[in-house]
Amino acid sequence: MKPAWLRTAVPGFLLGLTVTRLGFTDYAELRRMLLFRDLRLLLAFAVAVVLLIVVFAALRNRLDLGKVVFHRGLVPGAFAFGVGWAMTGACPGVVIAQLGMGIGPAVVSYLGIVVGARFAARLRVAAAPVYGGPRVVGGDCASVD
């Protein structure tokens, strides 16, 4: 696709639009999902994953995205993310969509994310793969994104 910036602009725009119109940016909606009061968001996520399993399996010879490695930071990191997500409704994509929506206080959660990510980057030795990985120490290979 030319120009090259469209390669990230198109999926980015669709992602921002979809999470916003689905209501992932709405803290009350997120809580309805996490308290099982409304399964709409949970169903949307589950449907997405099921479709992706089928599509990625079909594309496995054309699209090699590497392996996700078990590393020491995996579970503690996911734990911390879960706590923060339930407190604020902020997952990284959602906060950026909220900024686009003009939700002022999202600036504060965004700053928090930057500070936290910076801190984790300094500790990146903690993300060394425990086993199964192609790499020995640290690095973005331990990261799926």
Added chain:
Amino acid sequence: MNAYYWPWWLGGPLLAFVAVLYPLLTRAPLGVSGALARLLRWRTEGKPEPSPEPAPAANPGCGDRPGVDPAPAAGCVAGPDRFANLIFLLAIAAGGAVGGWWGGQPPVTGIYSPEFHRIFGSGVQGLVVLFSGGVLVGFGTRLSGGCTSGHGLSGCGRLQPASLVATAVFFGVAIGVSFLLEALKR
């Protein structure tokens, strides 16, 4: 229950479409926390931090050295370059802006969410919670190596065991904390 937001059968396939479109266009898995991290490294380009571990010659790092974008090591996938990352994040914000307008929401508001303020209060207290929650999200997603999009969509979609574990943990913990908050607030 909710006619205001898109139904799951529309939003779910769209999320899947984005998570497939992104790697087809960039050859890297979709993941917002990773894109954010790559952008943060850009911001610190001027003063590279000392590396805590000696860089193994065989593993030059997947763009992990500040200011350097080396070729990916074997088994690693390089992300899009920094400009493309910036465009990605700006495009998410643009999508949010259009989505807010589509939903008839005010273009700018100082209210995060009535539900949030019911639980945590509205003044400084609410902002402190937002900031500390944000720190946990930023720290956790980087330490874990993925977020809802990276582990949850890209990783689970490829049936990667590590991503399935991470997703189960962050979803489970978020559910537990939500019920805890509800119990404390009742």
